[in-house]
Amino acid sequence: MQSIADAIADRRLPPGTKLTEERLTQIFGVSRARIRAALAALAQIGVVELRPNRGAYVARPSVREAREVFEARRIVERGLLDRLTRSGPLPAEALARLRAHLALEKAAEAAGNRAASIRLSGDFHLLLADLAGNGTLAAFLDTLVRQSSLAIAALEVRPATDCAAHEHEAIVEALATGHADRATDLMIEHLGAVEDRLAPDAAVPDVDLFAVFGRAGLAG
Incomplete structure (x- = not known):
């Protein structure tokens, strides 16, 4: 699977x-x-x-379904950031993990590796959820990230990275300095910017499954 x-x-x-x-x-x-x-x-x-x-x-996804997914993401990620920042600035270990991830995002962008950029973009949000320490919310967010990625693939107006690394970097710096409200505002803004790129698109692809998977084994 x-x-x-x-x-x-x-x-x-x-x-x-x-x-x-x-x-x-x-x-x-x-x-x-x-x-x-x-x-x-x-x-x-x-x-x-x-x-x-x-x-x-x-x-x-339909446009309505996509909008609902992004609304759910804003609600969930606002709550996760609130949980993450209750005790003030993030610990050094948490910041180190986030900055190491940002380095991977920047490297993927610089290399023009869109597939890696897409994956790392979603993983950034899941890393924040992991650091917040609520497994139930993290699992729910994982589903929402997958669904929103699908919505972007179906409905985006132009190709673009879901969440550019510099936007994630701004969120991390706000968290590092204890500006919880600023971090939340930045998160809501950039989720909104991604959603604003969506528009109806009726094209359906013709994909060769053998070309996608080759002879890879089924994991999970």
């Missing part, structure tokens, strides 16, 4: 891609039952759509 989930998150499998069971069993060398179970699990978190008598597809 993880291989398919990662391909969706990295946008190697765009919204609307048909996930043919027969091809997936050939690619991963597992039973159709296992493929069905993996697709059903991904449907539970909203990144795959199971259509009766038609099979499985990478979910293609």
Whole structure:
């Protein structure tokens, strides 16, 4: 399941891609039952759509669904930042982890590695959730990040990194200096900026699953 989930998150499998069971069993060398179970699990978190008598597809969010996901992210991430900053500036260890992650984001941007930039962008938010120490909220945010990445892939007006590294850097510096309200404002602003890039787009891709996965093994 993880291989398919990662391909969706990295946008190697765009919204609307048909996930043919027969091809997936050939690619991963597992039973159709296992493929069905993996697709059903991904449907539970909203990144795959199971259509009766038609099979499985990478979910293609509507504009309304995308707006709802971003509204949920603002609510959840505001709460996580509040939890993270209750005791003042972040500890040195937490800041070191965040700055190490920022270095990876900047390196991916400099290299023009869009897939890595997309993945690291989402991971930054999940790292903040991990540092906040609420596993339930972190798990919920993981689902929201996957869904919002899918919405961007389906509806963005122009290609762009979801959350540029410099925006994340500004949030980290606000956290480092104990400016909790400033960090929250920056987070809400940049989530809003990402959402503002969304617009309806009816194009559905034609994707070769063998080209995406090769003969990789199915993880998870």
